[in-house]
Amino acid sequence: MRAAPALRKALLVAHIATSMGWYGALIGYLALDISAMTGGDAETVRAAYVAMGLLTTAVIVPLALATVLVGIVQALVSPWGLLRHYWVLIKLLLTLFAATVLLIEQATVRALAEAAVAGDPLALPGTLPHSVGGLVVLTLVLVLSVVKPRGITRYGWRRQQRARLR
Amino acid sequence: MTIPQDPRPELPSPRDRPPGMPTWVKASVVVAVVVVLAVIAVMLLSGGEHGPGRHLGGAAPADAVVVADART
Numbered sequence: 595m596r597a598a599p600a601l602r603k604a605l606l607v608a609h610i611a612t613s614m615g616w617y618g619a620l621i622g623y624l625a626l627d628i629s630a631m632t633g634g635d636a637e638t639v640r641a642a643y644v645a646m647g648l649l650t651t652a653v654i655v656p657l658a659l660a661t662v663l664v665g666i667v668q669a670l671v672s673p674w675g676l677l678r679h680y681w682v683l684i685k686l687l688l689t690l691f692a693a694t695v696l697l698i699e700q701a702t703v704r705a706l707a708e709a710a711v712a713g714d715p716l717a718l719p720g721t722l723p724h725s726v727g728g729l730v731v732l733t734l735v736l737v738l739s740v741v742k743p744r745g746i747t748r749y750g751w752r753r754q755q756r757a758r759l760r
Numbered sequence: 761m762t763i764p765q766d767p768r769p770e771l772p773s774p775r776d777r778p779p780g781m782p783t784w785v786k787a788s789v790v791v792a793v794v795v796v797l798a799v800i801a802v803m804l805l806s807g808g809e810h811g812p813g814r815h816l817g818g819a820a821p822a823d824a825v826v827v828a829d830a831r832t
Binding site: 680684743744745746748751752 | 778779781782784785788
């Protein structure tokens, strides 16, 4: 699939903006998560859980979905393709995995925010394993984007062969 | 002088063979499988419940009690 260079650049800008927005929002979420887990003041901890719920629903989930959609479209119109190079394929799988876990965990984060408002926030555990795990996965995606390690898939190789024969 | 023929003419040239999986991909798959198995083991050892209810409900779960004690 070919696209004009201006459209490809616009999609690349959108992909970087949404993915780095997701990454940055997750770092902010992690700070709140740590605060909720270690805070000794009930009001501060309650505020942290409420902020975690708001940040997840209003920022992180929309950015994650936008990252996946824009990333797929941007890969399809770029010379790299979506399935031709291992670094792109693995980026796609990692991003889909992170977004899926996020969508599942969204219910937990909302429930924690509601429980913090309704009851004792100091009795609630945080979501540190998920926020740390999510940050690790997104960091791997970032590294793949920059390093672009070599390796062409069988599908990519067949596409290359067909192009050579033309 | 005759030019020696390739004794294995039936083998395809490198350009006709699809590339193998790179080492970094194979290593990444192994690491991912190990991590997934470790996570599954932790989830099974912690009781297996992995929904929103694991944090909430009448009786405080064990980890919530530990966290509450750590705060005091």
